[in-house]
Amino acid sequence: xxxxxxxxxxxxxxxxxxxxxxxxxxxxxxxxxxxxxxxxxxxxxxxxxxxxxxxxxxxxxxxxxxxxxxxxxxxxxxxxxxxxxxxxxxxxxxxxxxxxxxxxxxxxxxxxxxxxxxxxxxxxxxxxxxxxxxxxx
Numbered sequence: 001x002x003x004x005x006x007x008x009x010x011x012x013x014x015x016x017x018x019x020x021x022x023x024x025x026x027x028x029x030x031x032x033x034x035x036x037x038x039x040x041x042x043x044x045x046x047x048x049x050x051x052x053x054x055x056x057x058x059x060x061x062x063x064x065x066x067x068x069x070x071x072x073x074x075x076x077x078x079x080x081x082x083x084x085x086x087x088x089x090x091x092x093x094x095x096x097x098x099x100x101x102x103x104x105x106x107x108x109x110x111x112x113x114x115x116x117x118x119x120x121x122x123x124x125x126x127x128x129x130x131x132x133x134x135x136x137x
Contacts, residue, residue, distance in 0.1 A: 016054065019061055028064045031073050032057055036085050044087070 019025040032046035039050040045057055056077070063073045077085045089095040 007120060016057060019065060025061075027070065028057075028061045029062050031064070034074065034087055035060075035077050037089055038081055047085050063135060 019028060029046060033044045035045045035056065037043045037045050037048035037053040037056070039052045040048045043053075045053045045060070059076075060073055063076065068076075074086060077079055083089065089098050
């Protein structure tokens with residue numbers, strides 16, 4: 001009876017330990033919030049309980065301890081899993097279009113509304129005859 005319990009305890013993964021340096025742990029936590037879990041939909045690695053997210057958190061902490069910059073850690077995950085893993089799209093190339101599209105859409109809508117208002121404004125009106133100015137009295 002004790003044998004299976006011991007086997008299960010030996011197979012159990014150690015709990016995640018925060019980094020001893022608070023600054024490094026803060027950097028790691030920030031990166032964990034920026035990267036998306038590939039198993040869970042739209043959930044950051046920091047909040048996911050999936051095994052893949054646990055591995056990602058360990059990898060982030062490992063890279064932070066090894067001295068990798070934030071951009072190097074992001075690039076590692078983007079190279080490995082694709083651009084989808086990053087919550088923020090890049091601000092160059094196609095990413096620039098993605099960032100600018102909402103503003104272009106709003107500007108285009110405002111231009112269309114302005115053109116519609118200018119075309120539908122009343123033209124020069126003819127004066128209305130005044131009923132009081134007649135000689136009928």
